[in-house]
Amino acid sequence: MTDTALTFGLQGLHCASCVGRAEAALTALPGAQDVRVNLADHSARVSGVAAVDAARALDRAGYPAEVRQAELHIPAMSCASCVGRIEAAAQAVPGVLRAEARLPTKSLIVETLGDDTELRLALKSAGYPADAAQEQAEHSDETQIMFRKFVLAAVLTLPVFIIEMGGHIFPPLHHWVARTIGTTNSHLFQLIMTAIVLAGPGAAFFRRGVPNLLKARPDMDALVALGAGAAFGFSAFSVLAPGILPPAGVYFEAAAVIVTLILMGRWLEARAKGRTGDAVRRLLGLQPDTAERVRDGQIDTVPLSTIVAGDVLRVRPGGRVPVDGEVVNGHSHIDESMLTGEPVPVLKQPGDTVTGGTLTTTGTLLLRATHVGEDTVLARITSLTRDAQAARLPVEALVNRITAWFVPAVLSVAVIAFVAWWTLVGLAPAVVAAVSVLIIACPCAMGLATPMSVMVGTGRAAELGVLFHKGDALQRVQDARVVAFDKTGTLTIGKPQVHDIAVADEQEKAVVLRAAAGVESLSEHPIAQAIVAAAEKAPTDVSGFAAVLGAGASATVDGQAVVVGNMEMLEQSGISASKALSTQASAWADTGATIVHVGVDGHHVAAISVRDTIRAGAADAVAALKAQGRAVAMISGDTQAAARHVADQLQIDTVVAGVKPDQKVDALQDLRTAHGPVAYVGDGLNDAPALASADVGLAVNGATDAAIEAADVVLMSPEPGAVLRALHISAATLRNIWQNLGWAFVYNTALIPVAAGVLVPLGGPQLSPALAALAMALSSVFVVTNALRLRSKGGM
Structure with missing residues (x-):
């Protein structure tokens, strides 16, 4: 329930009585206040009730609220924790009916009553400012942005890494730096270069992470900001205020390398994620930009957007069918694999329907457009695929529960590791342990595990004809x-076909079937059409056609009196039933077949079994x-x-x-x-x-x-x-999801104690902050790459 007033449009308001009924529906809601319905601008205003309750009440009253759907781009969405916070912030806004955050596309789908001004303010306040989806296209490509940031960070980090770590690996380098540059100047140089890395390419981590940390909503960016910031702050304090802290090394290279490696991971991730939308892009690419329109005997190449239902179009061999239509002339084998997943081309002739995006292989077709634009099958496939790619699977509820406590738990482990190392060993090792824990435990891979597999799996499914x-x-x-x-x-197949024919002595099946087809060629009944289709060629010398509803028909075919129908039809025509044919017909009828009897010149000459075909x-x-x-x-x-x-x-x-x-x-x-x-x-x-x-x-x-x-x-x-x-697609996708989840959870969780230094007293290793950053980045890249395997036959 909310005290904030909701103002929104209404449908179906026509008179003062409508206004009264709509107001009554809203007033009846518990807590409803200040209810007003305006006939002039077809709007409603109410406070004290939830938007969902108001919408339901108006639906029941027959005056549905105008629900607006919008897609907002959320650049700051980076992990599963962000998803939950964004949805919570959106759903807390009065007027929001539904909010669904989609991590792979960094977008938020919302349904609202009224405009989304308050929603945008709420998202900005929560630390996730939103852009409209149409504005997203104006932004630079995310992959290129991340690549430029990574390259700049790498260029700035490389000399810091060489000076500090190179001296440990190759002692003569350390002595040369101390002799020529000086240790103090070397540390000041590293401080400046690292500060540029953090304030430049790495600024986004602090810009998004610090506010969320202050609001007690730590996310992945908060962990990176904490880790890199702690390493830099400790080192800077040691250099600028020597003597205050116990003697210890500096860790500028750790702070710089952390940011650089995570930016590398984000770039690789963005590059791989760009390929997850290939299925939809390929579907959209199947539709040509132009079509050949036939009008008044002239053929003009026109933009596809100008085609309307009823236009006659020409499609030449090797061309793609531009829109859904019906063949009016010509024939061609059409490759419909993009539609059905079946590789064998299908013959299309006059009267057959064709689908936009399919590929002609032989012959030229003239077709009449029946569905264009968003009404085509291809448009519907694309829409369904996009919706499916953003779907939430039940298994994601488990992920959300884990990530809800995962980040706070990691912060606790980092604090414990810091206190334990500081107490038992010293300050410098404590900083290293805490920073390593913060970096290795970022839950990015867990948040990507399910949606990436769903995006790739459903996209591949669409290509195989499964939506x-x-x-x-x-x-x-x-x-x-x-x-x-x-x-x-x-x-x-849902269409009757002739399955068998029994004929009297001395009769030929083909001759009898041809005579029956002559009568049935003048009927539109599905069974009649099945008999005509079974005959090689129906005779044209047909006269005196007469149909008896529910019984059959008769006519003179090539000078012979032919009766086609049920047994009652034959009896009414004075034809005696053949015992042998009746026995055979009875056996067919016991299997559910429809029996058609044929009489010629007063004699029962055949029984035809018509049934659907498996x-x-x-x-x-x-x-x-x-x-x-x-x-x-x-x-x-x-x-x-x-x-x-x-x-x-x-x-x-x-x-x-x-x-x-x-x-x-x-x-x-x-x-x-x-x-x-x-x-x-x-x-x-x-x-x-x-x-x-x-x-x-x-x-x-x-x-x-x-x-x-x-x-x-x-x-x-x-x-x-x-x-x-x-x-099969379902099984492969779910298997891929569990592989991703298993990897992300086990990998991150298993490395937390290693990063904290639990194995050090036992003679084991401890991850440095730089290695922790690399391990975390590669974890996300692995998840995305594993999901992309679904695009191949081996992965699917």
Whole structure:
């Protein structure tokens, strides 16, 4: 609850009655004060309530609040600790409905009521000033910035490192410096050079870290600032005020090297992170900038942005289809691997649909644009991929809990190490131990472990035709113990085809089929079209066509009276049924096939079996799922006979048939009770409830908008094998995440006691601050590099 007034826009206000109802909805909220709804500018004002509660109340009343979504760039976001603090600061601002910080892109996605002025002020106060996402493009490339900082720091650090450490490694150098420059002048030179490093390339660590330290919110930058600052401060005091502290060495090289190596790590990290967005950039690059538009017989090359639905476009061999459309002339094999992950080109002919971004291989096409701009499949794929890349997996909750106490714990260890070494040995070793602990324990790698793998994994998945519509499905799909398929359009192609023909004595199948196709060529019924498609060529000499609803049709074909339909249709036409054909038809019907009888000149000459066709690879997909230890089920609204016939061929044991959409949900609950988490694979409007209620829903290629919206995962390939691809991608990405987390946590945690000097009394080593900085930087680089392995076949 908040006493700050919320002011925001409203939708659906049309009259004074609307105003009254909207005000009543807000007034009814506990604590609501100063409620005002303005019809003139369609706005509302209320104080004393949370923005989320106000938005929900208005939604229920039918006057939804205008929610603004913005993406803010947060340059100071550097580790997992930053993520939590940024989200907490944002969510504390009145009017903020949702705030999601994304470490890989250093961005904050927010949904607010009203503008984001207060949000920006709150973020600035918290030490994380924000830029608008569109301003981000005006900034210099992060990789180049980090590279320049690293190079400058390295140039300034090198002479300090050579003078100080070179003298230890090569004693004659130490004696030469003392004889020519002098020890005091050498220390003053190192002080000046190190000060430039800290105040120049390393200033950002202090600019961001010190305020957070003073606010008791230490982050990675705070640890670096503490470590480098302590090493520099101790050394500077020793040089500028000699005699006050006990005799000890100086550690300017440690402070300078710490900053230089961490800047190197940040540069390598930024360089690698830039490659994680390659998948989206490649998707965007698939769409050409121009298209050849055909208008009034003229062909002009025009910018893609000028294309509108209905335009006729030409695509030549080797060209990319500019927008989604329908082929009106020509034919070509089109490489749709960017869409489905399937490598074999698909033949496209007049009437077929094509997708923007796909590649023609042979032949020229004329197509009519049907979807352009943000409505294209490619635009939707890109949008889904971006959302999935920013997803939060359940496993990240564990990371957030760890990092919440990790930094304070490290500070405690550093203090303990400092006190112990100072008490037992001396001040100089104490400074070395404390600084080493502060540097080695930066939780940057832990914060990057999950989001980097998610970004690369979901990007690679998009290239393979698997879109994680809801990001956490990347983890949930792996938990599924049973995979339930819809039958029609999922395990089968969803289109009736002629499977068999039985003919009377002395009849030829091709001749009978041609006669039936002649009648059916004048019908638009799907079964009629299946018969026409099965015939090599339908006759054109057709007259006297007459259709009987729900029974069949008749016509004169090449001078013969032909009747095509069910048995009732034949009887009404005075044709006696053939016993042999009826027996065969009955056997087919028992498997769920649709039977079409054919009569010619008063004789029953054939029975045709029409049924849906099982998709290629369906049996292999089912077998592979079983081999993984998952149960496989089929849920269908089709008849028990039709469903059982398909299930038997695919060796699916659990079959639920003849169910309505809401009954599919009940069937999923039964499967969940028997086996555990359920994944449901479907494509139709009637599958939407089941897709939404499953633990994870997968919508296949060609799915309706309702099915895609309800699904967690969208499979761009219609083949059942795409389900296996989704499971494989999920497993590979989760494995990569656990590798990263294991490395980051074990590596950092294991080296903390080494940095603190626990092993020294036992004759073991102790990390110097410089080595600690290198180890920390390389830890983050390892995490990012390991995540990038998912881009390759070996990593995936």
